[in-house]
Amino acid sequence: MALRTITAKAAAELDKELMSTGAFSIDQLMELAGLAVAQTVYKVHPPQSNKPRVLIACGPGNNGGDGLVCARHLHHFHYRPSIFYPKQPKNPLYQHLLQQCRDLGIPEVTDFNQALLQTDHIVDAIFGFSFQAPIRDPFPSVLEALAATTVPVTSVDAPSGWDITNGPPDEGPVKGWHPDYLVSLTAPKPLVKFFKGKRHFVGGRFVSPGVAERWGVDVPKYEGVDQVVEVPVESMGGERVGEGEKGKM
Template sequence: MALKTLGPKAAAALDQELMSTCAFSIDQLMELAGLSVSQAVYRVQPLHQGRRVLVACGPGNNGGDGLVAARHLFFYGYKPSVFYPKRSKNELYQRLAKQLEDLEVPFVDDFPSALKSTDHIVDAIFGFSFSGEVREPFPQVIKSLEETDLPVTSVDAPSSWDIDNGPPNSGLGSTFMPATLVSLTAPKPLVKHFTGRHFVGGRFVPPYIAKKYDFEMPEYQGMDQVVEVPPSGQKL
């Protein structure tokens, strides 16, 4: 049985509903999203296999989730660094960045160079609201992600993928296929093209909302904020 997914319009409507009817603040949702991402990274990149994690953050909510994840990773014992070339003027993102600066987490400017001294990459560039055009300075970043042999964990969507249709025809002869995907709240339709390890995070969604948007809450274990699910709609 294929995993039920949420298209970009439904995902946007759900986010709006969480922040209105359901009374969550964006601070809360972003804290929980970033926490989920950090827990998935902890699972796929054990500390003894390398502590250096480069978190690539886009200008929107996906980037904010990355900033929160970087903070939690710091406290787990990782050595995060952050690539955040298009800083939002949004007050929330500025605060999340300040929280990292207070931990002396380095912000790096040159993504290809930074790749040479990391063990893992978190791709928090574009999320479910991405549609079609990769703007500067991100084309080079996406190209680096396509070419790297390092493990990448993507937040909600592999950046540059179409939310409905999956990998774009990049014309570069390679496809960006992250090792890990963390779907936030519910998987997006692109997961049918994804062949890596797949986690879902969203252990706060009221059951009536899952029912209304017609997706299943996965069975989380213990106190975990993420759960690994079968890739590509196939049972593990």
């Protein structure tokens, strides 16, 4: 069965519902998202691979917050995470997440190109479903380096620099770039129909049956304690929930 996708506007409205009638706080949702990303890394790059270094590239928004949570969990999963976080917002939520990483001794790096030479895996948590061009400094050069690296990349919700509806851009620093792995949070976004990476996961175990029914979101079967479930790359492209429109189409 093809999983239905959800537009960026609908995803934002769904998040609002989760934080209102769903009674979730934003930090709860970020914690669940970051844990899902960390579990995805565990599945595609297990710690027993003897390549434990993971570089988490964080953007200034919620995707970056997910990355900070992911870094903390990876530390507890016995990886050696490091954080690249060039645009740090003053919002207390992000500052608290960053402090939690600092308390664990997770290093912060400032030279992204140099950090790429000293890692075994990359988590792309720069831009999420709310991304809109143009790409502003310092990220054009960061995305160019990300697209050029041969180090495996796991992207959070969307490959950074991609259009949420139309997928990879025709020009710019990530032209022609596909990450190796993608973890869609809550539900896949329309860009997944363009994704040509190796593996795709969905992390949305917190979505209740009622919310799923109202928004026409497919909740796959999660096994055991897993917060993510792998779906075949070629299974995407089902019906889509429109711009803020609830229910099945």
